[in-house]
Amino acid sequence: NRKDRPSSPELEIRAAWIYWNQQRLEDVVKSLEKAQQLGGKLEVKEMALLGETYYQLKKNRAAEKIYRQLADDPQYGVQARYRRAQVLLRQGDQGRALNLLSRLVDEDGNSAWGKLAQDLLIQQQQ
Numbered sequence: 001n002r003k004d005r006p007s008s009p010e011l012e013i014r015a016a017w018i019y020w021n022q023q024r025l026e027d028v029v030k031s032l033e034k035a036q037q038l039g040g041k042l043e044v045k046e047m048a049l050l051g052e053t054y055y056q057l058k059k060n061r062a063a064e065k066i067y068r069q070l071a072d073d074p075q076y077g078v079q080a081r082y083r084r085a086q087v088l089l090r091q092g093d094q095g096r097a098l099n100l101l102s103r104l105v106d107e108d109g110n111s112a113w114g115k116l117a118q119d120l121l122i123q124q125q126q
Contacts, residue, residue: 008040009039009040009041010040012034012040013031013032013040016032016046016049017049019031020049025053025056025057026057028049028050028053029050032046032049032050044070044073045075047066047069047070048070048073051067051070051080051083052083055067060090060091063083063087064087068080071084078104081100081104081117082114082116082120084100085101085117086120088100089124098125101117101120101121101124105117105121
């Protein structure tokens with residue numbers, strides 16, 4: 001937390017992971033945003049970390065923007081689509097959220113996130 005600590009995109013990304021493990025969510029966001037400001041390009045796993053942190057902090061617009069970018073990623077796409085549906089539900093857009101959940105169940109119903117989507121879809125339809 002020292003103001004004069006060294007900073008680079010790589011150091012900020014490393015700090016973000018440490019903050020994540022400590023559940024210091026605001027610091028995760030600050031570090032990853034600073035890494036980007038310093039010209040660093042976040043890898044997919046850091047983008048997923050930033051999206052999840054925004055989601056947990058209820059920064060819905062920022063989270064949705066990242067989840068849209070990750071929707072087609074082979075590793076994080078299913079999670080991103082599930083979380084995006086949850087964000088849409090938070091925002092009151094039930095129609096789009098249910099559509100996303102239905103597609104997720106159809107395409108990836110056997111994955112852990114797909115099963116969560118199926119459960120959430122059933123809850124929303126009751």
